Amino acid sequence: MKKTPGHQRFSVFHASASDEAGRRAWHQAYADVFRGFGSVLDVGCGTGVFLDLLRERGIERLLGVDRDPEMVEETRVRGHEARVLDARTGVPSLAERFDGVHLSFVIETMDGEEGIAALRDCVRVLRPDGLLVVRTLNPRNAAVRDGGFWQEPWAKRPWPLETLHVVLTDLGLRIVGAGNEPDGWQHVYILGRAPAAPPAHAERVAVAFQGEFFAYNSMAVVNRELARALIAHDGVAPAIVPDEPAPEPSVAADPRFAALRERALRGVPPCDVLIRQSNGGADFRRVDGARAIVQILPWEYGTLPQSWVDGLHAGGADEVWTPTDYCRTMFLDAGIPPERVAVVPNGIDPDAFSPDTPLDSYPLATRKTCKFVYVGGALPRKGVDVLLAAYRRAFTRDDDVALVLKLFGTRSFYQLEDGGAMLRKFADDPRAPELVVIDEELTDADIVRLYRTCDALAFPYRGEGFGLPMLEALACGLPVIATAGGAADAFLDDTVAYRIPSRRVPLRGTMRGELLAGEGWWLEPDVEVLAATLRHVATHPGEARAKALVGSQRARRDWTWDRAAAIAAERLRALIARS
Known part of the structure; x- marks a missing residue:
């Protein structure tokens, strides 16, 4: 493409923008707008200069997103949390809410529908009374109008101030500032304030929550903890509909779950929304008396099951909640409309999962000093075979290390995949490093004690929808060694964890009893890097612990x-x- 002199002037502007001192001076006034805020999302963060300015103003919670991996990496080098997300599709996947959102020189790369969708998503992640700042090129400036804007491959359309005013007002924002910068190309800026929080007496939503609650498995943990938190949340009144065949007595009797027992019903009552999550899989049957249905659906194998695709397209659920961006992308790839797929994350109780809570050690049958721990099922998707192979390469029986395997589901839903032969083969090797296997059920408190007794969690998974043990261990201050490139990237990056590179391996046919709708995949972590990382963590405990405490x-x-x-x-x- 032949470049006009005007196009060259346009390129000169972008060259000058690479000067950091100039960028800092340019951004100062906008950074001051957010002074005193608790959290800000920077969409189109570039190399992190604006985040630097926000940090200097004492803002504690900062997140940058950008579509360019190299820029995101440079932002991370500056010490900021940053993610590779395209504003077109990535912002909707963010589960967090922010006091402020800064959208800087992004929407001119989008057409009308894309730009409005991106602005809508930025509004969605604002907290009540939050502030959105949008900055874009001034289409009336001669250098933009005549200087090659439309010859840039990334340029889609200009966004005049009048258009932005109408769009943001339609999205429910109150415009609190707008205009053109006084210098340079007189770029457009507009500030919109979100509505305040609804009054405390707002109408409550009648919710029924169906699934396992009183069992020893990860879905039951998610169900009961989310339900407990919803009970305490103003405006939501959940009834509990347990569907486990027989509740575990020790779980059902736990005094923490008294509120769940009090709300337990044998059938689904009339309700505004029915939430479902079960180890039995997705249930797309409509229920009389439920105005709307939400399915909580994590998935680990890249491509959705064909039955899910069919059920969702047939209207078997009004909305899907999935715990990570990684999972959400699978639904979007299956053609499920973005507005019907939301990221509702998993979590932890910060009082229980803490490095500071006084606890007794968990008794382990080992005298080794350094103890790695794995918590999960002994099945290929979890990567236990990868862990054992790397552990065997890294150490021998003479080394002062032990690997503790806390195996879940060996007596129930993983009983056919419990890896018994694999574990026996490892134990029969006289030179293999020490292995401690725990297969009895542990209470939540015992799991915390186990984390706190060990020195690092090793979790080289192939497929996860979230990976709750990794978050739990991290919250307890335990160094985490985990696969990179999967669902756990939502809360693990190189600043807080040791991430093992991986490659995608194609999967076809049936997974977990479900025929895939196309070619799926899982991740294959690098065994050699994992072995080296295990050795490094064992020999650098101070470094590992410091990373984990962050x-x-x-x-x-x-x-x-x-x-x-x-x-x-x-x-x-x-x-x-909307229902």
Whole structure:
């Protein structure tokens, strides 16, 4: 493409924008707008200069997103949390809410529908009374109009101030500032304030929550903890509909779950919304008396089951909640409309999962000093075979290390995949490093004691929808060694965890008894890197613990069940409003 002199002037502007001192000066006034805020999302964060300015103003919770992986990496080098997300599709997947959102020089890369959708998503992640700042090129400036804007491959359309005013007003914002910058190209800026929180006496949403609650499995944990948090959340009144064949007595008798027992019903009552999540899989049958149905559906194998695709397209659920961006993408790839798929994350109780709570050690049958732990099922998807192979390469019986396997489901839903032969083969090797296997059921308190007794969690998974043990261990201040590139990237990055590179391996046919709708995949972590990382963590405990404590603070601040319930309650109200 031949470049005009005007196009060259346009390129000169972008070259000058690479000067950091100039960018800092340019951004100062906008950073001051957010002074005193608790949290800000920077959409189109670039290399992190604006986040630097926000940090200097004392804003504690900062997140940058950008579609360019190299820029995201540079932002992380500056010490910020940043994610590779395209504003077109990534912002809707964010579960967190922010006091402020900064959308800077992004929407001009989108056409009309894309831009409006991106603005809508930025409004959605605002907290009540939150502030959205939008900045874009001034289409009336001669350098933009005549200087090559339309010759740039990324340019789609200009967004005049009048258009932005109408769009943001239609999205429910109150415009509190707008205009053109006084210098340079007189770029457009507009500030919109979200509505305040509804009054405390707002109408409650009648919710029924169906699934396992009083069992030893991860879905039961998610169900009961989310339900408990919703019970405490104003505006939501959940009834509990347990569907486990027989509740575990020790779980059912736990005094923490008294509120669940009090709300337990034998059948689904008339309700505004029925929430479902079960180990039995998805249930797309409509229920008389339920105005709307939400399915909680994590998935681990890249491509959805054909039965899910058919059930969702047939209207078997009004909305899907899935715990991570990683899972949400699978639903979007299956053609499920983005507005019907929300990320409602899992979480932890920050008081229980903490490095500071006084606890007795969990008794382990080992005298080894360094103890790695794995918590989960002994099945290929969880990567236990990968862990054992790497552990065997990294150490021998003479090394002062032990691997503790806390295996779930060996007496129930994983009983056919419990890896017994694999474990026996490892135990029969006289040179293999020490292995401690725990297959009895543990209470939540015992799980915390186990984490706190060990020195690092190793979790080289192939497929996860979330990976709750990794978040729990991180919250307890335990160093986490985990696969990179999967669902756990939502809360694990290189600043808080040791991430093992992986590659995608195609999957076809049936997974978990479900025929896939197309070619799926899972991740294959690098065994050699995992072995080297195990050795490194064993020999650098101080470094590992320091990294983990940073992660603990983040997990206990940003990944709680209260936060998950707030997101869920917002989705419930929005669902009722449109159903």
